Amino acid sequence: MPSCVTIRMTVNGKAVERTVEPRQTLVDFLRDELGLTGTHVGCEHGVCGACSVLLDGQPVRSCCMFAVQADGLQVTTVEGLAPARGRLSTLQDAFCEAHALQCGYCTPGMLVACHALLERNPHPGEAQIREAIGGNLCRCTGYQQIVDAVKLASSQELCHD
Amino acid sequence: MTDATARGANGFRYIGRRRRAVEHRRFVLGQGRYAADLRLPGMLHVALVASPHAHARIVAIDVAAAAALPGVEAVLTGEELQQQVDPMLPGVDAPKVARYPLARGVVRYCGEWVVAVVAATRAQAEDAAELVRVEYEPLAHAGDAASAMREDAVLVHPEHGSNVIFQRKFRWGEVDAHFAAAARQLSYRVRWGRSSTVPIETFGVTCAWNDADGLLDVWASIQMPKYPDQLARCLRLPGNAVRVHYDIDVGGSYGVKRGLKHTVLVGYLARRLGRPVRLLEDRLENMRGGDMQGPDRQFDVTLAFDDDGTIRSMRMRAIDDIGAYSGRAPLQLGKPVGAIVGPYRIASVEYEAIAVLTHKTPQEAVRGFGQSPTNYAIERGMDKVARALGMDPVELRRRNLIGADEFPYLIPSGTTYDSGDYEVVMDKALRAASYDELLRERDALRSSGLLAGVGLSTCLEPSGGNSSFEPLFNARNETTTWMDSCLVRIDLGATVTALIGTSSSGQAHETLVSTVVGEVLLREPDSIRVLHADSLNALPSNSPVGSRMAIMLGGAAAGAAKKLRAKLLAMGAYRLGAQVDAVDYVDGAVVLRADASCRVSWEQLVDIAHRKHHELPPGMEPGLQEKFVWEVPTGGSLPDADGRVQMYPCHSFESHVVLASIDPLTGKVSLLRYVVGHDCGVMISPDVVHGMTYGGVAHAVGASLMEKFAFSDEGQLLSGTFMDYLLPSAEEVPAIAIVDHCTPSPLTEFGQKGSGEAGYLGGPAAIANAVNDALAVRGAAIDSLPMTPQAVWRALREAANHEGTTA
Numbered sequence: 018m019p020s021c022v023t024i025r026m027t028v029n030g031k032a033v034e035r036t037v038e039p040r041q042t043l044v045d046f047l048r049d050e051l052g053l054t055g056t057h058v059g060c061e062h063g064v065c066g067a068c069s070v071l072l073d074g075q076p077v078r079s080c081c082m083f084a085v086q087a088d089g090l091q092v093t094t095v096e097g098l099a100p101a102r103g104r105l106s107t108l109q110d111a112f113c114e115a116h117a118l119q120c121g122y123c124t125p126g127m128l129v130a131c132h133a134l135l136e137r138n139p140h141p142g143e144a145q146i147r148e149a150i151g152g153n154l155c156r157c158t159g160y161q162q163i164v165d166a167v168k169l170a171s172s173q174e175l176c177h178d
Numbered sequence: 179m180t181d182a183t184a185r186g187a188n189g190f191r192y193i194g195r196r197r198r199a200v201e202h203r204r205f206v207l208g209q210g211r212y213a214a215d216l217r218l219p220g221m222l223h224v225a226l227v228a229s230p231h232a233h234a235r236i237v238a239i240d241v242a243a244a245a246a247l248p249g250v251e252a253v254l255t256g257e258e259l260q261q262q263v264d265p266m267l268p269g270v271d272a273p274k275v276a277r278y279p280l281a282r283g284v285v286r287y288c289g290e291w292v293v294a295v296v297a298a299t300r301a302q303a304e305d306a307a308e309l310v311r312v313e314y315e316p317l318a319h320a321g322d323a324a325s326a327m328r329e330d331a332v333l334v335h336p337e338h339g340s341n342v343i344f345q346r347k348f349r350w351g352e353v354d355a356h357f358a359a360a361a362r363q364l365s366y367r368v369r370w371g372r373s374s375t376v377p378i379e380t381f382g383v384t385c386a387w388n389d390a391d392g393l394l395d396v397w398a399s400i401q402m403p404k405y406p407d408q409l410a411r412c413l414r415l416p417g418n419a420v421r422v423h424y425d426i427d428v429g430g431s432y433g434v435k436r437g438l439k440h441t442v443l444v445g446y447l448a449r450r451l452g453r454p455v456r457l458l459e460d461r462l463e464n465m466r467g468g469d470m471q472g473p474d475r476q477f478d479v480t481l482a483f484d485d486d487g488t489i490r491s492m493r494m495r496a497i498d499d500i501g502a503y504s505g506r507a508p509l510q511l512g513k514p515v516g517a518i519v520g521p522y523r524i525a526s527v528e529y530e531a532i533a534v535l536t537h538k539t540p541q542e543a544v545r546g547f548g549q550s551p552t553n554y555a556i557e558r559g560m561d562k563v564a565r566a567l568g569m570d571p572v573e574l575r576r577r578n579l580i581g582a583d584e585f586p587y588l589i590p591s592g593t594t595y596d597s598g599d600y601e602v603v604m605d606k607a608l609r610a611a612s613y614d615e616l617l618r619e620r621d622a623l624r625s626s627g628l629l630a631g632v633g634l635s636t637c638l639e640p641s642g643g644n645s646s647f648e649p650l651f652n653a654r655n656e657t658t659t660w661m662d663s664c665l666v667r668i669d670l671g672a673t674v675t676a677l678i679g680t681s682s683s684g685q686a687h688e689t690l691v692s693t694v695v696g697e698v699l700l701r702e703p704d705s706i707r708v709l710h711a712d713s714l715n716a717l718p719s720n721s722p723v724g725s726r727m728a729i730m731l732g733g734a735a736a737g738a739a740k741k742l743r744a745k746l747l748a749m750g751a752y753r754l755g756a757q758v759d760a761v762d763y764v765d766g767a768v769v770l771r772a773d774a775s776c777r778v779s780w781e782q783l784v785d786i787a788h789r790k791h792h793e794l795p796p797g798m799e800p801g802l803q804e805k806f807v808w809e810v811p812t813g814g815s816l817p818d819a820d821g822r823v824q825m826y827p828c829h830s831f832e833s834h835v836v837l838a839s840i841d842p843l844t845g846k847v848s849l850l851r852y853v854v855g856h857d858c859g860v861m862i863s864p865d866v867v868h869g870m871t872y873g874g875v876a877h878a879v880g881a882s883l884m885e886k887f888a889f890s891d892e893g894q895l896l897s898g899t900f901m902d903y904l905l906p907s908a909e910e911v912p913a914i915a916i917v918d919h920c921t922p923s924p925l926t927e928f929g930q931k932g933s934g935e936a937g938y939l940g941g942p943a944a945i946a947n948a949v950n951d952a953l954a955v956r957g958a959a960i961d962s963l964p965m966t967p968q969a970v971w972r973a974l975r976e977a978a979n980h981e982g983t984t985a
Contacts, residue, residue, distance in 0.1 A: 040301070054215040055208020057429070059378040060461045064900035067378050095208035109206040113198050116865035119873065120684030121205025122379045122429030128206065147908040154900070156377055156430050157684045159872030159937070160908040162865075 024088040028053070029097030037084050044068045046084035047094060055095040055125045059154070066153030069126035070094050076133040095125035098132055108132055108170045117166035119157035126153050131167050140171050183700075183765060188920075192697045193862050193928055200688040200708070201427075210427045213382035213399040218454040221384065222251055224444065225303035226457075227293035227310045228467050229285035232537040232893025233319035233332065236283055236292065236312060243309040244295055249302035251451055253310065254294045254443075256282030263442055264412050268504040270344045271652045274337035275535070277503040279443035285314070286334055286502035287537050288894050289466030291439075296447055296455060319537035319893050323476065323499040326536045334502055334535040343500065344508040344533040344651060348515070348821045350590035351526025356491035360482035364566055368558050369962040370551035370942075372474035372499070373885035375544055375877065376905060377683075379429025380459035381437040381468055385448035394445055396422045401431040401683050403645070403660070403720040405438065406713040412442045413449070420445075424710035428683035432545040432877070432934075433723065434470035435683060436505070465898040471887050472544035473510055474499040477555035481562075487569050487577045489522055494555065495530040498548075500541045507541035508533035510548030512647030513724075516593040516825020517549060517638040520556045521600045522578040527590050531651075537893050545877065546639075546935045547724060550942060553637040557943030558961060561633075561950065571947070572608065575636050576601060582921075592822025594812070595638075595829045596923045596931075599857065603919045604636050604833040607855030610917045611835040616851060620837060620951075629840040629955060633948025636833045637940035639858070640826035641932025642925075643724020644810040647825065650817045658814050661807050662730035663717035666695055666738040668802035672784040674699065674706045676735060679716030685727055685934060686866045691735045693862055697928075698739035700765045701780075717805055725932025728862055729828055729923075730808060736927040737806030745802065749786055750778040752795040811925040828923045828931040830858040834875075834944035840952050845971030847883055847949055849912040854940070857919040859931035868916055871936040876911040878941020882949075884910070886964050957981060 025034045028051060035050050047053045047070070056079060059067030063081040070079045071093035098106050105113065108131055118124045127150060134141055134149035141149065146167045150160065188194045204210055241253040256278060265276040281290050293310050297303035320326035320334060326341040334341055357363065383398035394415065396406075400422070410420040428435055440457055448455040459468050475498045482491040500507035511531035518527050560578075564571040580587050582599040589595065616632055623630035648655045665677040676691045688708035696703035720726070743763055750768020751758045754776055761768050766780030778786075786793045787802045794800060810827055817823035837851040854871060861867045884904040888896040897903035922929025942963060949965050958977035960969060 038301070048214075052217075053208070054212075055210075057212070057379065058214065059380075060900045062461065062899055062901065065378055065905075095206075099207060105203075105206060112206050113202040116199060116202075116869050118202060118205055118684075119686070119866075119869055120377070120379070120430040121201065121210045121427060122212065122377070124205050125208050143913070151907045151909045154378060154905050154907060155873075156375065156432070156877065156905070157873045158869055159874070159876035159914060160911050161872040161914055162869055164908070164913075 022085050024085055026087050026089060027091045029093055039083060039085050041084045042080055043082050043084045043087050044079035047079060053094050053096050057122055057125060066126045066130065067123050069129040069153065071129055071133060074136070076130050095128055098128055107173065108135065111166040111170035115162050115166035115169050117158065117163040123153060123155040127155065127163060134167070135171060141167065188860065190697055190928070191700065192693050192703050194860060194864060196865060197689065197693065197703065197863065199686045199866065200692060201686055211425065212379060212427050212429050213384065213397055214458050216384050216397050218384065218386060221454040221456055222296050222298060222451065223300040223303050224447065224455060224457040225295045225300065225307040226291045226463060226467070227295070227307050227312065229281065229288055229290040229292055231285055231314055231316050232288045232321070233317045234285050234314035235317060236281065236285060237315050238313040239293060240311040241293065244306040247302065247306040247309065249298040250295060250306045252296040252447065254280065254447065256280035256292065259443070259446060263446055264414060266412055266438055266505065267408065269506050270504065270508045271654050272338055272343050272504060275335045275343060275504050277439070277505070279439040287539050289539055290502070291467055294443055294447065296451065321889065321891065321893050322536060323497050323534040326534050334537060341535045342532060343504050343535050344531065347528065347530040348591065349528050350820065350822060353491050353493065353526045353528045356526045357482040360490045361484045363480055363482050364562055365480040366559060366562055367961065368477050368555050370473055370475040370554060371963045372471055372887040373881045373964065374470055374472040375432035375434050376903070377430030377432065377435065380461060380464040381435055381440055382458040383437055383441050383444050384454060384456040385441065385445045386454040387449040387452060389452060392419055394420050394449065396420065396441060396445065397426050398422065398437060398441055399426060399428045399435050400437065400681060401428055401721055401723065402436040402438065403723060408438055409441050409445060413445050418714060420713065422713040424679065424681040424712060424716065426681055428681050431683035433543040433547065436542055439469065461900065462898045465903060466539060466895045469540040470542045471501065471539050472541060473548055473551050474541065475551045479555055479559055481559050483563055485567065487563065487567055487574045489524050489563065489578050491526045492519070492524055493528040497532045497534060499536050499538065500533050501536060501538040503540040504535070505540060506543045509647045509651055510543065512651045513547040513825060514549050514552035515591045515647065515650065517640050517829065518591050519589050520553060521580055521636050521638055521831060523580050525590065538889060539887070539895065543723065545938050549640060550939050553939055554943045554946060557635045557637065558946060561947045571634050575604065579636065592818070593825045596827060596925050597921045598829060598831050599919065599921045600636060600831055603831055603855040603857045606917045606919055607833040607835050607853050610915055611851060611853040613835065616835070616837050623839050624955065629842050629952040631838050631948045631951030633836045633838065633944045633946065633951055634834065635940040635944035635947060637943060639725060639830040639832060639932065639935050639939045641725035641830050642729040642810055642827040643726035644813045644826055646817065646823045650821055650823055656816060658816060659809050660720040660813065661809050662719050662734045663805060663807040664691065664731065664734040664738045665717060665803065665805040666735065666742055668742065668784055670784070670788045672781050674701055676706060676708045677711045677716065678708060678731060679711050679713070679719035680721045681710055682722065685722050686863060687722070687727060687731060689863055689866065690728060690732055694732050694735040695739045698736050698743060717807055722934065724826060725934040727934070728930045729926050729932055730810065732862060732930060733927045734806050734808040737808055738804045741804035741806060742802060745804070746783050748795055748798070749783055753778045753786065753793060827925050828859070830931045830933055830936065832856045832936055832940040834940045836944045836948040838945065838948035838952060840949065840970060842974060845967035845974065847965060847970060849879065849945070852912045852914045853917065854914065854937060855917045855919060856936055857921050858933040858936065859923045860920060860929035862928065862930055867933045870934055871916055872914050874935060874937020875914050875941050876906055877938045878945060879911055880906045882942040882945040882963050883965055
């Protein structure tokens, strides 16, 4: 049995401390240790992007790094994107409005990728949006309504039902 | 603001209106409930030992080192499992093609499960699995359908006596006479490559056995008709000892999430160990041993036609490589019988369907259930005929499309198409694509040194999934219904809840049902809750396959709501002392037609039903709860002796127009313009329909240009990761324009047809036609999918060499 390591990090604004096996991936840590099951496992080799989280604000594949590598860093998962309990972020709201999802499995990773895009470029063009989600695979939507949702979010013109 | 109670232009209040999907909120918040999210106390985890050989005898298995590892609770081999469970059904009448979760004695494909290790954590289970020693004696294998069909072929299942598991030649109409009378004939071969829907979520299942109750609870990412029943039979349990929880969100399926073998394994382990057990496929297991690869089909087609372009008859032979075991795969050759002439007026057809066993990963149901490959085969022929005649492909189609005034239209194989307006939909697509301009753009690209082509397809999407292919391909199977059902109740607090008996994998069934029930009861859909029941407290469902839920679940929900509305009307009339035909149902209240001030409100009606038995009509059941089980419209008949049968009830239609360019140096195809004309009757949720159509086109891009389960000469899967099996990203999928048209179905509650397979059914055909239009300039052609850069480059190279040798 490998010896365990104690790590500390900030996840969705809360300090956490756990003792983990060095071989545990960050996504397994988030899901199994912290119960944050919003982050999904798709391919486990860094292609599909379903496991994307923000690490110190940058989108990363949480399946391709170990939890111990996040020691001392800030992690934001899909559960941390909403401004408050019971509310949606502008981007989450736009995803609902534009029907940017179907089965929802790739959605947390998509939201993380798009959130990061809008943070660095509040008004991206279509090509920039497609490039930003180019590392996130979706089998339901054909990406069209995801692109629409990001445009909608960046325009802030959300109409609530 | 629009008036919430006003009716739209389509005559409905809620149907067809834009509405946010109910399901979205939990998904964007990361609060979905997927199979992998379930945590049960004491849960154990499975890791699998898989065969490294395509075909081998298992000489010995040594599990001692694995079993001794800390945390390991069990190491299971096929020797034990095959004695304790029954085999899964092979789909056709081939009882000796036995399929179990774990191999015993022999392995028949690379990736087949041999040993299951159960441990306290997945990591421990994988550690232990690495210590299992299996000694194999490799055997010769049948790597493709052609070699498997040879006289001296290695047999995949020697007990069956042949690698051909199903073969039948159908003849519908005067084929020979029509061929003799036709001026011309054209023969061609096309190949559909082995790809699949490959959802981003792999299959996962957790089972828990309760000794006291004698009950197996199952949570799975499942999309499979009759899954609880088949599971109970395999596990030798009574039907009411298996409870499948349908409130698990499924992370994509499009046909393939049918982990019966996974569930038999895990169900057996859970019962044997008395602990909850979970199996989650990792990606390699999913691709290699998850048994979810799709059709792998060769078509040999001959078309008989006249000089004016009239297609008179067709001979088609389809050989499908179904892999090492049989489930639904052979039946995927059966469903296309219901649209075997596509949207065309072809008077007679000969169709030979051959399903062949090989030493490959087994094939599973894939979006369209075999229809998209068949559409591709027909549509390539239309373009070849047009080219042979020097006719515009648009004009050729125009001359052969079934006319709007010809419906209902009976095709030679026994299915009646319900309704359609094919030429108008094609014209709408051509107009939206600015077809003439598109041709000019193509020519401009050609002038600039690129290869460019325009492709068109006109294809059917049969919908409302019945299972008539089952009796058609297996005389011992007399299934003639594939009902679906819904239960609707109004509670004491006057709110509405609907119960459905299936899980969903992105089709927004909660949105569908609440919209439909809202429409019938005239209650705000967002106030209606929809629950996924479990298999023991639900009414029967045949699950969301065959583009059927708008029709079947929509119809069932409407049926249940209509029964409730009738009851409310009867109650209201009684309370008002009037006849039922003298009152109206107005927004939930019952109103005397002659005097609108005489009314019984929704709340009053609910109160009467739940509390005031003295105000109920005599003999009426108290409470407000109704169920409705809907039979597939047009269902109920067995095939005739010639194999004529009504396959599916409704027929959606799509026409794709594509402009593609090819880089002649790399062979890479780019899709520059993409338009889909689509008619699925009345759309209940337009955003949902459009979303599935966009997704279907993306899937078509993958199947036609990128995705392939490739095998080595030794039978090893070469594309078991997402770095080799390429799924289209937002960079490969073009912007897509959809043009709607509505020809209501006369067979359904609101005129709706199905649309779950839209986009995928006409996409590969149109993309292949566009690529071939581009290649034709160089005298090249490609009739094998996927048209990868290598394959296109090779086709160009061959044409150049050919030109060189003939020059």
